[in-house]
Amino acid sequence: MxxxxxxxxxxxxxxxxxxxxxxxxxxxxxxxxxxxxxxxxxxxxxxxxxxxxxxxxxxxxxxxxxxxxxxxxxxxxxxxxxxxxxxxxxxxxxxxxxxxxxxxxxxxxxxxxxxxxxxxxxxxxxxxxxxxxxxxxxxxxxxxxxxxxxxxxxxxxxxxxxxxxxxxxxxxxxxxxxxxxSFAPLAVRLTKSAFHAPREAHPLIDNVAQAVLFETDEKFARMDAFLARREEKRREKKQQEKREAGHE
Structure with a gap:
């Protein structure tokens, strides 16, 4: 907006x-x-x-x-x-x-x-x-x-x-x-809330916010996607190393 x-x-x-x-x-x-x-x-x-x-x-x-x-x-x-x-x-x-x-x-x-x-x-x-x-x-x-x-x-x-x-x-x-x-909306919202919370509210507010986020579907989906991308990069790297070894 x-x-x-x-x-x-x-x-x-x-x-x-x-x-x-x-x-x-x-x-x-x-x-x-x-x-x-x-x-x-x-x-x-x-x-x-x-x-x-x-x-x-x-x-x-x-x-x-x-x-x-x-x-x-x-x-x-x-x-x-x-x-x-x-x-x-x-x-x-x-x-x-x-x-x-x-x-x-x-x-x-x-x-x-x-x-x-x-x-x-x-x-x-x-x-x-x-x-x-x-x-x-x-x-x-x-x-x-x-x-x-x-x-x-x-x-x-x-x-x-x-x-x-x-x-x-x-x-x-x-x-x-x-x-x-592009970030998880709830994660952004809770980060902003924790950031503006008074000093005495920490670390409780951070732990409670993280507890909420740990149970969200978006957390699992984003972390699964991250792990899948990392695994794909590892496979690509291994394939590249094999191709380079074959040319030696």
Whole structure:
């Protein structure tokens, strides 16, 4: 599934309508798990939240967690989400990118959280998720000093998994999605769940997940196929050795 943020006239600023649409998409992906690609339009991922709407929000809106709830829901989707980050990913747009499992950028990518300059903080995930992604010192540069990362630096610290030319961005996302989709879906889902589980849940959660997978038909089918391919390669190697020996 490809999800496109489509408000190019405002650099895909995230408003309530977009949040509601993302909730609908999440409901579909929860009911029918699959790898998703999240991208923008017009050479921008998302330049932030809609400042016009943000200006009018008050205490109760903050406590409702309008953006943090949808970003957490995206992070918690059963299958991985691949973010294609072309151009700006600022403020809420950066936090949406941080909720993705993978992020692929272009040379034009710019990622940052300048919220304190507007008198607010990055409350939709960056204040805690960014430290997990890049470490405390770099996270503080971005969150407290308003530093905007260029593509190469974001790639060097692992915030971007890869940087490709803009015309190759969607193909790179599709190739990664296809690779993930080639694996056993339940194994991918349980791996993601175990990865995001709190430290105290390990190793129990890993053992329970593995116990489930050990009993699946797909595990036996995939391992049988692997063993059959290995045996076939051994036979081919022996035949090749015999042919070579016959020519000596």
């Amino acid at each position: 490809v999800i496109r943020l489509n408000r190019p006239e405002v650099r895909n600023a995230i408003d309530l309508t977009m949040v509601e649409a993302l909730h609908e998409v999440c409901a579909e992906l929860e009911a029918h798990p699959q790898v998703a690609i999240l991208t923008g339009t017009g050479g921008t991922f998302a330049a932030g939240a809609d400042i016009g709407q943000l200006r009018e929000r008050r205490r109760d809106d903050a406590l409702a967690g309008i953006n943090s709830k949808i970003f957490s829901r995206i992070l918690d989707l059963p299958m991985p989400v691949i973010g294609l980050i072309d151009g700006y990913a600022l403020g809420g747009g950066a936090e949406l990118a941080f909720a993705c499992d993978f992020r692929i950028g272009t040379p034009a990518t710019k990622i940052g959280n300048p919220e304190p300059g507007l008198g607010i903080l990055a409350a939709a995930g960056a204040a805690w998720r960014l430290r997990e992604l890049v470490g405390e010192p770099r996270a503080k540069e971005i969150l407290l000093a308003g530093r905007t990362l260029q593509a190469d630096e974001a790639r060097s610290i692992g915030l971007l998994n890869d940087v490709v030319d803009p015309e190759e961005l969607e193909a790179a996302g599709e190739a990664l999605a296809d690779r993930i989709a």
